[in-house]
Every structure is written in structure tokens, then in C-alpha cells.
Amino acid sequence: AQSVTQPDIHITVSEGASLELRCNYSYGATPYLFWYVQSPGQGLQLLLKYFSGDTLVQGIKGFEAEFKRSQSSFNLRKPSVHWSDAAEYFCAVGSRTSGTYKYIFGTGTRLKVLA
């Protein structure tokens, strides 16, 4: 069965430090992979996506992610974190079954940024 694992529930970094959020997936075929960000009480905003081609993808707000098929991973990175990046981050895999395009989400990683 398809699944997404985000092993880190909480991460705390200092402003200006680099960031890496981990995501591992289980999927039978080439996956469509996404990272979303959710601020408190808000919906989800798409940061970036991967579906084919270059395995290093760039997103909004200075984020990037690298697809590694051999490790079944799609980790999110940012070289220098800003206080406004504090939020919850969700990794998702797009699963197409019976014509329905569903997303399977991980449980999220809550990012805290220290001033």
C-alpha cells in the first residue's frame, strides 16, 4: 500500500540556519511527490512538486527538494531559514487508483524557528 513517512514530528532551527525535512514514501510506480506548507489555522499551500525529469526541484520561498529513487526519499531543504518559515510541512504522494487522483499525506513536521 502507498504510504508517506515523515520521521520528524518537530524540528527547531535558528534563523539563518539550513533546514532539511525528511520524507520517505512507499509507492509501486514512479510517484508524483509534493510538499505543502500549512500555517496555523490555514489551508495547505503547494511549495513544490516532482513528477519526472530533473530530480532536484525548486519551489517557492527558496525551498528545494531532491527525489532519490534508490532511497524512496523526497527531502525538503532550504539553505537559510527565515522566521516566517515557521509552520507545518506535509509531504504527499499522488496516487491514482480507479481514475481518482488522491493524495496520501504524511503526518507532518512542525518547524519552529528561533530568533
Add this chain to the structure above:
Amino acid sequence: DTGVSQDPRHKITKRGQNVTFRCDPISEHNRLYWYRQTLGQGPEFLTYFQNEAQLEKSRLLSDRFSAERPKGSFSTLEIQRTEQGDSAMYLCASSRTGTEGNYGYTFGSGTRLTVV
């Protein structure tokens, strides 16, 4: 294009009452999805519409839940005889056929339901 709109943003209801939420998708999007997000969890798929047809329902969607999209535009999600376990954020998302893998869904801001 104002994005995906959900109404209300917050709803507090007493156990046993019925509630209805509304979602207005992006106008040119023919697909509409409902997800539920409980505290500390990622969103979970509830149901999916293509135009006015409800094509799939999750096992999470008990008989107390019903969703409609009568004219292929806005959608409503009704919960009858609410239970405390229904407390969650209900997220609506929309997309255009063939673009989900390329562009992802567009999510609304959600309706947070609290059952007391």
C-alpha cells in the same frame, strides 16, 4: 480567480446536531475533493467529484456524512448527528482534469469543526 473558498471558517456545534459546510472551487476546475485533517495528522481523503458526479468515497465517510455537488460548481458536505470524533479541519481542494500530477491541487483554507 479568488482561489478555493470554504464557508464557514469555524463551526462549533453541540453533539447530535447537523452541520453543513460549503466549498466553492476555482471556476474552471472540474474536480473537487474533500479531505479531513485531525489534530496532529495529515489530511485524509474523504470523497471526490468530477463535475457533478461523486466518483469515490472513502471508508472514512460514514453514513452520517453526505456530500453533493449539484451543478458541478460548489459542493456541500453535511454531517448528521455530529459526534465528538468528527471534530477536525475539513479541507476542500480542486483541480482541472489532467493537471493534478503536474500542478497539484489548490486547497481552500478549511472549515474547523468543533463538536462539544
